[in-house]
Amino acid sequence: MENKRKALIIGATGLVGNELLHRLLDCDVYDKVTALVRRPTGISDSKLHEKVIDFDEMGLVVDEFAVDDVFCCLGTTIKKAGSQEAFRKVDYDYPLKAAELAKSKGASQYLVVSAVGADPTTKVFYSRVKGELESALIKLQFDSLHLMHPSLLLGDRDEFRTAEALSGYLSPVVSPLLRGRLAKFRPIQAEDVAAAMLQIAADGERGTNIYEWPELQEAARRRA
Ligand SMILES: NC(=O)c1ccc[n+]([C@@H]2O[C@H](COP(=O)([O-])OP(=O)(O)OC[C@H]3O[C@@H](n4cnc5c(N)ncnc54)[C@H](OP(=O)(O)O)[C@@H]3O)[C@@H](O)[C@H]2O)c1
Numbered sequence: 001m002e003n004k005r006k007a008l009i010i011g012a013t014g015l016v017g018n019e020l021l022h023r024l025l026d027c028d029v030y031d032k033v034t035a036l037v038r039r040p041t042g043i044s045d046s047k048l049h050e051k052v053i054d055f056d057e058m059g060l061v062v063d064e065f066a067v068d069d070v071f072c073c074l075g076t077t078i079k080k081a082g083s084q085e086a087f088r089k090v091d092y093d094y095p096l097k098a099a100e101l102a103k104s105k106g107a108s109q110y111l112v113v114s115a116v117g118a119d120p121t122t123k124v125f126y127s128r129v130k131g132e133l134e135s136a137l138i139k140l141q142f143d144s145l146h147l148m149h150p151s152l153l154l155g156d157r158d159e160f161r162t163a164e165a166l167s168g169y170l171s172p173v174v175s176p177l178l179r180g181r182l183a184k185f186r187p188i189q190a191e192d193v194a195a196a197m198l199q200i201a202a203d204g205e206r207g208t209n210i211y212e213w214p215e216l217q218e219a220a221r222r223r224a
Contacts, residue, residue, distance in 0.1 A: 004031035007201075008065060008107075010055075010098055011073030012041055015155050016113055019194035020071055021048075023223075029202050034064050036098075055094050058101060065098070066105040069201050072098060072112040077161075084125055092133045099137050108143040109204065111197050116149045116184050116212060138208055145208045146200050148193060150216060155190035184212035192220040199223040 007024050011017035012035040024033045025045045034049045035041060036058070041050060053061055072095045081087040099110050118130035134147055152167045167174070171187045178186045196211065196219035203219075211219065 005029055005068040006032045006034070006066075007069045007071060008034040008036065008067040008102065009071040009073065010036050010094070011071075011075065011113075012037055013039060014073050014075065015153055015157050015190040016193050016197075017071075017073030019155070019191045020073060020197055023194055023198045024071070027198060027202075029198070030069075032067075034067060036061065036064060055090075058094070058097050062101050062105065065101040065107065067102065067107055069109040069111065070098060070102045070107050071197060071201070072110070074098075075113065078126070087126075088129055092129050092136075095133055096136050099140055099142075103140045103142065109146065109201055110137060110140075110142045110144070111146040111148070111201055112137065113148045113150065113193065113197075116151045118147070118149060144204060144206050146197070146205075147208070147210045148197065148216065149184065149210055149212045150188045150193050151185045151213060152187040153190045153193065154187050183214055186213045188213055188216060192216060195220040195223040 007030045009017060009021055012021040021035060024030055025047050032049060033047050036051055036053050038055060040052060051061060051064060074090055074094055076087055076090040078084060078087045081090060095112055102110060114130045114134055117127045118134055119127050120131035120135050122128050137145055152164055154168050167187045175186045193216055196216040199219040199222050
């Protein structure tokens with residue numbers, strides 16, 4: 001019988017991450033799923049190995065990174081973090097540190113939720129941080145690096161975010177107008193991003209790959 005893989009997820013209590021965690025636990029690709037969290041997920045599952053950690057001290061749990069595939073769904077907003085520096089810690093420092101630890105332990109695939117427009121040279125702070133993270137991840141030379149580039153995420157979250165709420169209402173009207181090269185800006189359901197990530201990991205395409213709205217939808221459809 002084919003050996004099953006081991007996954008590690010960070011950001012498992014978030015909108016995309018929580019959806020993805022359920023999918024990782026329910027699928028037959030993985031026999032062990034490690035979730036590093038700063039607060040418990042509340043999920044109990046025989047496949048789940050959950051560890052509450054201080055993300056500033058990720059190096060202390062380096063052995064947890066001895067897995068095949070790492071899924072990074074971490075993120076914050078500048079408003080929530082309180083400063084650009086605090087935002088950068090969550091959206092750059094932690095994902096990169098996790099990638100370095102995973103690489104040192106032999107992980108072959110790293111999948112991360114970045115954002116459409118990620119670009120290390122842009123003046124837009126958010127997109128620049130995402131782009132800088134991608135550049136740093138590419139240098140680590142994973143067998144497979146998968147960069148998710150969603151536009152606005154749709155889904156039910158506890159916290160109210162004005163832009164997301166507005167785009168949720170407008171999405172049925174706006175999305176069909178975003179065609180061709182603009183299709184990448186279509187809002188996307190967080191559950192579709194999660195489904196796509198699982199499918200992409202299962203596919204195991206090598207090299208560095210970027211997934212915008214059309215590719216995310218295509219992969220999510222294959223997982224459905
Ligand atoms: N929202 C959008 O429209 C949008 C669009 C494009 C790209 N993205 C990107 O997509 C990714 C996922 O977004 P999302 O909306 O699913 O995220 P989310 O719901 O805000 O979840 C973020 C996750 O990161 C964790 N986290 C935040 N700050 C942390 C810290 N200081 N230490 C440890 N963990 C921390 C959260 O843990 P807690 O639950 O403990 O807070 C949660 O698990 C993010 O990188 C985001 O930038 C978002």
